Amino acid sequence: MKLIKTELEGVFIIENFNASDDRGSFTKTYHKEFFSENGLCTDFRESYFSVSKKNVIRGMHFQLPPHDHEKLVYVAKGEVMDVILDLRKESRTYGKAISILLNESNQRSVYIPKGLAHGFKSIQDNTIMIYNVATVYNNISDFGIRYDSFNFNWELKSPIISDRDKALITFEEFKDRNPF
Template identity: 60%
Template sequence: MEIVKTELEGVYVVKNPVFSDSRGIFTKIYNEELFNRFGICTDFKESYYTNSKKNVIRGMHFQKPPYDQNKLVYVPKGKITDVILDLRQSSRTYKKFITIEVSDSNSHSIYIPKGLAHGFRSLMDDTIVVYQVSTVYNLENDSGIRWDSCGIEWGILNPIISVRDKSFSKLDDFNTLW
């Protein structure tokens, strides 16, 4: 397992080891000792997954304090363009974003700390994205930034987007909570 820093402070790409034999593959996606060395959260409270059609965009999501979350994101099936947007006003990368391809073929995970919005575009039908999060979901603190207001080039003309995701505030209208 290798942990690689990104240009956003506290965001890491985790290159997971994959072992294969005649039965298939085995992939390790979590190692508490290694995560602790990098200051990555190891106290996850909830886990869930999405199954998305090709050209679905989900995001840009986050939980407001005190329910803000550290996230570990993994794709066991399919492929996504993962997008992370920095909402931390004190950060040198405030309002900047990065995109990372995550797929079942590269077996990477993405670690996203509190104060960042997260979204993705599904590049294949039946793409499964698994999330480990450090707080339990709280409906009243669920929020987001409008997917098309951050300068992200999603690479698609007619994405499939939920009514909820279309209703979020634009980045320029958002007053940061961090």
Template identity: 40%
Template sequence: MKVFNTPINECIVIEPKVFFDERGYFFESFNERVFEEKTGLNVRFIQDNQSKSSKGVLRGLHYQRGKYQQAKLVRVLQGEVLDVVLDLRKDSSTYGKHFTQVLSDENFTQVYIPRGCAHGFIVKSETAIFSYKCDNVYNKESEGGIIYNDPSLGIDWEYDLNEVIVSDKDKDLPLFINALPI
């Protein structure tokens, strides 16, 4: 497993070691001991989530607040997405900065998203199955979000934003400056 730092404090890109042969491939998608050893992070994931989306679906930018903040380890099981992480931690030197990473079923790349960051993605392939490991349970009353096209953030979604498919709920999210605190 290879670990790479990103421009966001504590946000990490992980590339697992994949073994290919004539039968296909095998890789260890998560090993708590190796994860802690390679990242220096002691995170206990307690919930796994999965979503399936069509091309052009944009989900985000979402986060959990207060005692329900979540760290996540995300990856794509099928298809390809552009993953986006936005730092909302006011005490962080990377507050307000974002990072993007292509995740696909061909590159096997994963992103560790620390607590206090918003997250979203857009589907670049015909469909995508997205997997989230979370270190805390979801709580509806603690959800927060930021509108994906906030001009102050300057996120390049690498997609025509006039053609994205966004939920009504995500269309009504506030600008970064008006977002609920984490």
């Protein structure tokens, strides 16, 4: 496994161990000692997966304190443009968003610390995204920011978006309530 720094402090691309042969492939997405040696969270409490159609945008989601959490995401099948927005007021990259291409071929994961919003655009039908999070879901702390309310080009004219995500507040509206 190998860590690659991104523009956002604490956000890492992880090049996972992968082996392929005539049977198919095998990928290691988590190794406690590697995460611990690199100062990353090693205590993931829940794991989820979503299946998305092409042109779906999910996000931008996060949990508010005290249930905020680190997150480890990867694509088991398909392809996404993974998007992370820095909500940490004291960060030099506050308000900046980055995107990382994740797919079943590159076998990469993304590690996201507390204080960042996460979302993605599905590039292929039936894309399977896996999420590991360090806290148990709490519906009172569940929060998000509208995908189209910060400076980021999703490169999509007619996305498929849930009613929940359409109803999220804007980044500007969140600034007055920001606990990060």
